[in-house]
Amino acid sequence: MxxxxxxxxxxxxxxxxxxxxxxxxxxxxxxxxxxxxxxxALKEAGCNPxxxxxxxxxxxxxxxxxxxxxxxxxxxxxxxxxSGPLLILMADLPLVTPGVVRRIISSSCDMxxxxxxxxxxxxxxxxxxxxFHVDYYGASFLKHQQIADQAGLSCEIVDSFRLHTDVDERxxxxxxxxxxxxxxxxxxxSCGFSLSIEKGRVGISRSIEE
Amino acid sequence: MxxxxxxxxxxxxxxxxxxxxxxxxxxxxxxxxxxxxxxxALKEAGCNPxxxxxxxxxxxxxxxxxxxxxxxxxxxxxxxxxSGPLLILMADLPLVTPGVVRRIISSSCDMxxxxxxxxxxxxxxxxxxxxFHVDYYGASFLKHQQIADQAGLSCEIVDSFRLHTDVDERxxxxxxxxxxxxxxxxxxxSCGFSLSIEKGRVGISRSIEE
Numbered sequence: 001m002x003x004x005x006x007x008x009x010x011x012x013x014x015x016x017x018x019x020x021x022x023x024x025x026x027x028x029x030x031x032x033x034x035x036x037x038x039x040x041a042l043k044e045a046g047c048n049p050x051x052x053x054x055x056x057x058x059x060x061x062x063x064x065x066x067x068x069x070x071x072x073x074x075x076x077x078x079x080x081x082x083s084g085p086l087l088i089l090m091a092d093l094p095l096v097t098p099g100v101v102r103r104i105i106s107s108s109c110d111m112x113x114x115x116x117x118x119x120x121x122x123x124x125x126x127x128x129x130x131x132f133h134v135d136y137y138g139a140s141f142l143k144h145q146q147i148a149d150q151a152g153l154s155c156e157i158v159d160s161f162r163l164h165t166d167v168d169e170r171x172x173x174x175x176x177x178x179x180x181x182x183x184x185x186x187x188x189x190s191c192g193f194s195l196s197i198e199k200g201r202v203g204i205s206r207s208i209e210e
Numbered sequence: 211m212x213x214x215x216x217x218x219x220x221x222x223x224x225x226x227x228x229x230x231x232x233x234x235x236x237x238x239x240x241x242x243x244x245x246x247x248x249x250x251a252l253k254e255a256g257c258n259p260x261x262x263x264x265x266x267x268x269x270x271x272x273x274x275x276x277x278x279x280x281x282x283x284x285x286x287x288x289x290x291x292x293s294g295p296l297l298i299l300m301a302d303l304p305l306v307t308p309g310v311v312r313r314i315i316s317s318s319c320d321m322x323x324x325x326x327x328x329x330x331x332x333x334x335x336x337x338x339x340x341x342f343h344v345d346y347y348g349a350s351f352l353k354h355q356q357i358a359d360q361a362g363l364s365c366e367i368v369d370s371f372r373l374h375t376d377v378d379e380r381x382x383x384x385x386x387x388x389x390x391x392x393x394x395x396x397x398x399x400s401c402g403f404s405l406s407i408e409k410g411r412v413g414i415s416r417s418i419e420e
Contacts, residue, residue: 119412138407161374202329
């Protein structure tokens with residue numbers, strides 16, 4: 001049986017830290033492109049994904065549930081409402097591949113955590129969801145480790161830069177331009193972005209003729 | 211037979227981008243602590259490491275070779291001077307564990323690359339060193355992929371955030387404080403660094419009484 005996977009998603013005014021390089025409309029399209037990459041990776045890895053959106057959303061390739069609650073209560077209600085394994089994967093991980101998803105869900109531990117850059121948590125896989133609850137924001141990776149410890153759950157830390165790299169800031173776009181293969185990098189290229197090298201450092205630039 | 215591993219190292223005025231949070235003397239000690247973590251991970255993984263240093267260096271736990279050449283000619287001379295497998299691992303990777311090293315050197319491909327954040331290359335493993343040369347700086351990861359392609363070498367991309375996270379800037383210290391277990395994080399703590407959370411973002415702060 002395929003593993004249920006939830007991808008929380010905020011369609012309206014997403015990725016505000018990218019507003020120096022992308023307009024609001026572009027950020028919304030970019031966030032959707034990243035979501036598509038994540039959901040497709042989940043499907044290819046054999047998961048049964050659905051999107052937990054803050055507003056109604058048309059999506060042709062996955063179920064959508066709407067919750068107006070904040071992230072933590074929305075996910076904890078979801079955890080409490082059913083049983084069995086659950087994978088929670090963030091929507092801003094366009095480098096994630098089916099292989100990374102398979103590494104997460106094939107963990108031999110009671111659960112697996114995918115740390116995100118800056119102390120966040122990009123993936124949580126729980127074999128028995130009744131024994132866990134989420135606590136996002138701040139150094140959530142450390143909080144989730146502690147929740148696992150307190151529940152006596154063995155926990156694998158998935159060591160993947162593809163999972164670690166959430167795209168929030170301009171410099172994260174460099175990672176996507178170098179390692180991306182899906183809709184999100186295609187969108188960036190269609191906007192005129194390319195890699196640039198200044199004083200030995202790799203950055204991104206955007207062509208004017210758009 | 212254990213695999214030869216070289217760790218290039220610049221002991222004098224290293225990690226200049228950390229000069230806003232660490233003095234020159236502290237940066238030198240910090241760079242040495244990171245080097246120790248890397249060399250210890252190599253030894254525990256069964257490699258035979260040596261340090262390729264820009265100046266003479268006293269080191270009790272590994273051989274030291276001195277080369278005053280730039281990084282690329284120094285490494286390419288080393289590659290040309292001998293045969294057999296070689297692992298090149300950067301010195302500023304204090305999150306690298308023996309498990310990560312074993313993942314690199316157990317690649318089934320002709321060679322393996324460990325991408326670094328921002329287009330760099332943090333690890334190069336070559337089974338037959340005669341067929342490869344290095345070209346660091348800029349988007350070296352892409353250059354090294356191209357060199358492998360042109361030489362007809364199959365190349366594994368090692369997907370590890372521990373290998374991807376080179377410590378260059380203040381925000382990289384957050385990763386070390388969260389995921390580090392060795393001498394480098396101990397050094398930071400001894401300097402009074404701790405994690406801090408401001409407006410939901412995780413950063414580092416340094417206590418005044420040092």
